[in-house]
Amino acid sequence: MMPKAVVFDIGRVLIEYDPERFYDAAIGPERRKALFDAVDLHGFNLRVDRGEPLHDTIGEAARAHPEFGEEIGLWASRWIEMASPEIPHSVRVLRALKAKGIPVLALSNFGTETFEIARAHYPFLDLFDQRYVSAHLKEIKPDPGIYHALEQGSGFAPGDLLFTDDRPENIDAAKRRGWRVHLFEHPQGWADCLVDHGLLSKEEAA
Template identity: 60%
Template sequence: MPIDAVVFDIGRVLIEWNPEGFFDARLGPERRKQLFAEVDLHEMNLGVDRGDDFRASVYALAERHPDWAEEIRHWHDSWIKMASPEIPHSVRLMRALQARGTPVFALTNFGIGTFEVARKTYPFFDEFDRAFVSGHLRTIKPEPAIYDHLERDTGVAPDRLLFTDDRPENIEAAAQRGWNTHLFTTPETWAKRLVAEGLLTPKEAA
């Protein structure tokens, strides 16, 4: 069955996402581990991905943990440093697909506020044919509703979609719906898959 559209996750596929590395550089690995053990930053971030207000969520968490308040506020104030840099080869693949006439959709767990911050840094965020952003949809991967949004709004049949994501649970949820999937590890292996599917030539995928 031919592929009619390609779906990209964003974090760790098109841009890096490494908050642990950011705090390692600030605090050292041991203090960072203590911070993440005492403060559930990732749970707070899931709320942002579901549509909670970005700044309000981070600053409220800082108020609840005064010993870590300054560091917690960096999740808002220095967020783009955790979500950088872009992954150039992946961005080239996205653009190469579109140059061949293949629509490219984003399906991403991303907050409303954080997505707007990223758009100012990464121009390619405005180049997707459609972007399905969890904060706006109020549902996150791997919940079925977010995949359903993409299917309904694009009208592309599940078996005509090819989806790449770095998280196995997100890939499995898509596969259960009949999507073609690729677990993202490196741009090079993703490029090989796109060539194998006949979507790009080796030269276009380089």
């Protein structure tokens, strides 16, 4: 039986997300390495994804590490440059699924403010029938609660869902619940998966 709904992660699936690449371009690889060795920026960002305010959290990091204060501030002021560009093939298959009337859901670790920045920059994020965002739910992948929230909110049984994500631990958590899963490594592999499940033709998935 075909899946009844398709669930997308967003970062590194529909849009690229590479803070290190951004910082290499903005401040140079040597300064970036020193910054990331001294400051757990990904840890601060995880707090944002759990629902803490973006500017307050990044401000706390800057105050704790004044020697890198200006560079840390870029995480908030130029965040969209870390989350760019879109991945065109992935966006095309999202649009193709939507055009066929197949329910498309988003399940993503995202901050409240950063998600609104992304929505303004990427209108295709409003194509989703439902969006399950970690900061809104105060639940984060791969914790079970965020998957449960999608199941309860959407009404789809686990076996009805086909989910793609770039992180193996997030895929494994969904698989343990009975979801069908695809580890996203490149958009062609995801397109082929959708064809294999009978959701799109090869032409629609191109």
